[in-house]
Amino acid sequence: MATAGKVIKCKAAVAWEPNKPLVIEEVEVAPPQANEVRIKIVATAVCHTDLHHLLESMEKEGFPVVLGHEAAGIVESVGPGVTEFQPGDKAIPLFISQCTECRFCKSPKTNQCEKAWVGSHNVLPLPKSRFTCKGKKLLQFTGTSTFSEYTVVNQMAVAKIDPAAPLDKVCLLGCGICTGYGAAVNTAKVEPGSTCAVFGLGAVGLAAVMGCKAAGAKRIFAVDINPDKFEKAKVLGATDFLNPKDHSKPVSQVLSEMTNGGVDFSLECVGNVAVMRSALESCVQGWGVSVIVGWTDMEDFSARPVQLIGGRTWKGSVFGGFKGKYAVPQMVKNYLDKKVKVDEFITHNMTLDQINDAIELMKQGKCIRVVINVSSQ
Ligand code: NAD
Ligand code: ZN
Numbered sequence: 001m002a003t004a005g006k007v008i009k010c011k012a013a014v015a016w017e018p019n020k021p022l023v024i025e026e027v028e029v030a031p032p033q034a035n036e037v038r039i040k041i042v043a044t045a046v047c048h049t050d051l052h053h054l055l056e057s058m059e060k061e062g063f064p065v066v067l068g069h070e071a072a073g074i075v076e077s078v079g080p081g082v083t084e085f086q087p088g089d090k091a092i093p094l095f096i097s098q099c100t101e102c103r104f105c106k107s108p109k110t111n112q113c114e115k116a117w118v119g120s121h122n123v124l125p126l127p128k129s130r131f132t133c134k135g136k137k138l139l140q141f142t143g144t145s146t147f148s149e150y151t152v153v154n155q156m157a158v159a160k161i162d163p164a165a166p167l168d169k170v171c172l173l174g175c176g177i178c179t180g181y182g183a184a185v186n187t188a189k190v191e192p193g194s195t196c197a198v199f200g201l202g203a204v205g206l207a208a209v210m211g212c213k214a215a216g217a218k219r220i221f222a223v224d225i226n227p228d229k230f231e232k233a234k235v236l237g238a239t240d241f242l243n244p245k246d247h248s249k250p251v252s253q254v255l256s257e258m259t260n261g262g263v264d265f266s267l268e269c270v271g272n273v274a275v276m277r278s279a280l281e282s283c284v285q286g287w288g289v290s291v292i293v294g295w296t297d298m299e300d301f302s303a304r305p306v307q308l309i310g311g312r313t314w315k316g317s318v319f320g321g322f323k324g325k326y327a328v329p330q331m332v333k334n335y336l337d338k339k340v341k342v343d344e345f346i347t348h349n350m351t352l353d354q355i356n357d358a359i360e361l362m363k364q365g366k367c368i369r370v371v372i373n374v375s376s377q
Contacts, residue, residue: 003032004077005031010027010029012145013355014065015063015066015067019058025134027066027132032079037078037091037154039073041150041374042168045171045371050141051362060280062314064133067141068145069142071092071093073167076150090303093144122142128140146335159328161328162333179293179319179320193218200268206344209237212238223243223251232345266283267293271294284312290312293316348369350373
């Protein structure tokens, strides 16, 4: 490869400071060092967690940064010590690493990895960033930074996928779809014949609906304050639709009345502490399980202890509990075998130059996923 071992100059969307539009800049992406892989990003999507970092967390220490963590691409070159990847491999970067060696990676109970190479504020410590712009180092969000034509990722945070996979579709398996689907299947462990409620019908919540259906739930309540989301929820398997704004009673009470005391499983896919409480209170005493998927590290939540004393379980889930290196290639295969849906989540296709329009669409709730076509496959 002509570019191997050299600095690549390419386009990336840079977030110079919180709550400002991203700027398309020429950046320098250094060659991969030991155990690192440089990837040409073919397609990336915008996830609400990117917006959270840019617009909600407002942590100055997290800037300037290249956002983006839901993507797929082609390996351009590899650093010393990399044996698992070769130039030309199709790959999906992972925002949760899987070193396969630490006590967490060795345990079937979790997908957390002790060697997670991301530090505080969800960014890679500066010395590890391979991005420079105008002489200044840029942080790598979640260690991935996919709003760029090229990125460098540690090999423990990359999944190799089927060469037949269309990258402009399977990029969504890098975060949103695996997150919601796995939260239902792996974390909640939804049971056949059960009743479920999913709060928030973005890509994460819609994927949770798909997971509940795959697990055999007989009734799936789709809850959102934006009724435009109900149509897609139906396509993915929801049976009942609830807009909390249509009811004078709390939505947990409405659900309780409709289900003889509450649902068996609830999933919060919004990132709002009040909704987290509501989702907990929507599940049935005795055995109800409520899973927090929505992301926030800004606020505390509250609940009455009796909710848990009465037998409910409150859990959280990151990346659907999936160990990325094993699960992402399998989910790609499931998509190719038509066992999981992906195309249905894509409402728009854009170019990297239009990234701020994509962010605006998500802010306004007018998209499910915008796929940014960054480079040709
Ligand atoms: P999104 O913005 O596309 O969807 C959020 C949905 O929630 C929207 O449809 C919105 O109308 C709805 N909503 C807002 N307030 C509501 C309320 N009070 N009641 C019911 N619905 C409400 O976001 P997304 O990309 O699907 O992400 C959803 C959440 O999941 C975000 O918080 C994101 O940061 C988080 N996330 C978590 C993980 C993880 O690993 N745990 C991974 C990815 C994303
Ligand atoms: Zn995400």
